[in-house]
Amino acid sequence: MGESKKIPFKFKLYLVFYPVKIFFKSLMNKLNGGEKMGNFSLEGKKAIVFGVANDQSIAWHIAKKLNDNGARIALGYQERAEQLVKPLLGMLKNPFAAKCDVVDDVQLTEFFLKVEKEFGKVDFLVHSIAFAKKEHLQGKFYEVDRRGYQVAQEVSAYSLAELTRRALPIMNDNGSIITMTFDGSLRVYPNYNIMGVAKAALESSVRYIANDVGEKGIRVNAISAGPIKTLAASGISDFHKMLDHAREKAPLKRNIDADDVGNLALFLCSDMSRNITGQVIYVDAGYSIMGI
Numbered sequence: 001m002g003e004s005k006k007i008p009f010k011f012k013l014y015l016v017f018y019p020v021k022i023f024f025k026s027l028m029n030k031l032n033g034g035e036k037m038g039n040f041s042l043e044g045k046k047a048i049v050f051g052v053a054n055d056q057s058i059a060w061h062i063a064k065k066l067n068d069n070g071a072r073i074a075l076g077y078q079e080r081a082e083q084l085v086k087p088l089l090g091m092l093k094n095p096f097a098a099k100c101d102v103v104d105d106v107q108l109t110e111f112f113l114k115v116e117k118e119f120g121k122v123d124f125l126v127h128s129i130a131f132a133k134k135e136h137l138q139g140k141f142y143e144v145d146r147r148g149y150q151v152a153q154e155v156s157a158y159s160l161a162e163l164t165r166r167a168l169p170i171m172n173d174n175g176s177i178i179t180m181t182f183d184g185s186l187r188v189y190p191n192y193n194i195m196g197v198a199k200a201a202l203e204s205s206v207r208y209i210a211n212d213v214g215e216k217g218i219r220v221n222a223i224s225a226g227p228i229k230t231l232a233a234s235g236i237s238d239f240h241k242m243l244d245h246a247r248e249k250a251p252l253k254r255n256i257d258a259d260d261v262g263n264l265a266l267f268l269c270s271d272m273s274r275n276i277t278g279q280v281i282y283v284d285a286g287y288s289i290m291g292i
Contacts, residue, residue, distance in 0.1 A: 040270045043070035046119045047269070048167060050076045050102065050159075051128030051180075054084040056230050058180060058258045059128035065262035066269060067092045071124065074115050076100035102129060102159040112166045124269050125167045127179040131155040132194045141193040149194060156198035160205050164213070164220075174217035176269045179206060180261075181222040181280060183288050191238060203280050210278035219277040221268050226256045226284030251286035 047066050051059030052075050063073045075097040077085045082099065089095050096118045100111035115122065132152040136144045144152075160179050167177075183189070184196035185203050203222055210220035227242045247255045264283050267273055282288045 040069050040266050040272065042066060042123075042266075042269060045071040045123040045269070046074070046121070047071045047124035047126060048074045048076065048115060048122055048163075049126040049128070050100070050163065051126070052077050052085055052088065053081040055088060056258065057128070058225065058228065058230060058261050059126060060088060061258035061262040062126050062128065062178075062265040064091065065259075065266045066124070066126075067095070069266055071269070072096075072119070074098075074119060074122070076102075076111055102162060103154060108162070108166060112170070116170045119170075121170055121172045122167065123172050123175040125163060125171070125175075125177045126265065127160045127163055127177070129155060129159055130180070130195060130198065132198070136194045138191045138193070141197070144194045149197075152194045152198045153201060156195065157201040157205055160202060161209065164209055168213065168216075168218075171216075171218065174274070175219075176273070177209070177213070177218060177220040178265055178268050179220075179222045181206075181224045183224055183226075183282075183284065185224075189242065206280065207278045214277060219268070219273065221273075221277060222280045223261055223264055223268070224280050224282045224284065224288070225261050226250070226282075226287050228256060228258055228261070230258070246284070246287045249287060249290050249292055250284065251289070254285050256283055256285055 045066075047063070049059055049063040049066075051057060052063060054060070063075060067073050073092055073095045075085065075089075075095060077097065077099060078101055079099045085097065089097055096115065098111050098114050100107045102108065133148050136148045136152065160177075164177060179202060181199045181203050182192075182195075184192040185199035189196065206220050206222045213220060227239070227246050229239075229243065243255055247253065260283050264281065268276070268281075
């Protein structure tokens with residue numbers, strides 16, 4: 001047994017008030033009739049979404065946006081996030097959710113069998129998963145150990161191929177696969193380190209998978225979002241400096257939020273994007289075009 005860690009008081013307090021926060025969010029959403037956008041109807045469509053950890057997750061904002069526009073959602077989440085994910089289900093129309101660790105073959109097999117039984121066929125796969133040990137998100141990149149490198153690559157990049165392979169047998173033609181990346185795949189960001197290398201591998205995977213599944217009309221794209229305050233981002237040393245720098249240097253002089261990513265994901269799942277595949281699409285207030 002590993003050494004038990006004391007849960008910080010702030011996190012205990014967060015867990016106490018979290019269900020209340022979600023309840024009022026759900027109530028307001030129902031009163032407002034959801035947040036449908038224009039002609040991006042996904043009525044009758046079904047999506048598998050991996051990566052929801054709480055209500056701040058990019059994956060959650062994507063799932064909510066797709067659901068508000070008609071798609072039924074299947075969530076795959078890690079067991080450690082269950083306390084924060086379960087309250088969110090009340091904000092979705094007729095969802096399905098199950099624990100699934102993307103590095104556990106048994107859980108993956110069970111998850112996709114359950115999805116097939118519940119949904120039959122699906123139309124979309126959203127991959128919003130990344131992980132690296134905290135000690136490898138600081139200091140020098142070359143100091144990463146072999147196991148740390150392998151873990152970051154397996155969870156953050158290889159898992160896209162793994163999930164695609166398992167989803168394809170139950171995926172309708174002309175569907176869409178979306179993953180999340182970051183500009184650190186191309187440029188050096190202090191402390192991003194091994195995650196930048198993993199994102200570079202992920203983006204290359206997008207292009208190869210897009211070629212592989214194109215004959216079925218399935219599109220594969222990556223969304224490269226600017227810095228966003230999420231639970232995952234909190235593991236990056238001096239992340240607040242990254243946010244401040246992006247806001248200062250971006251042409252639009254602002255940071256983006258997870259809703260901006262959700263809107264782009266909705267577009268990429270809609271027929272409006274039927275001839276877009278193999279691309280890395282930026283939503284970052286223009287920061288990536290700057291040479292500084």
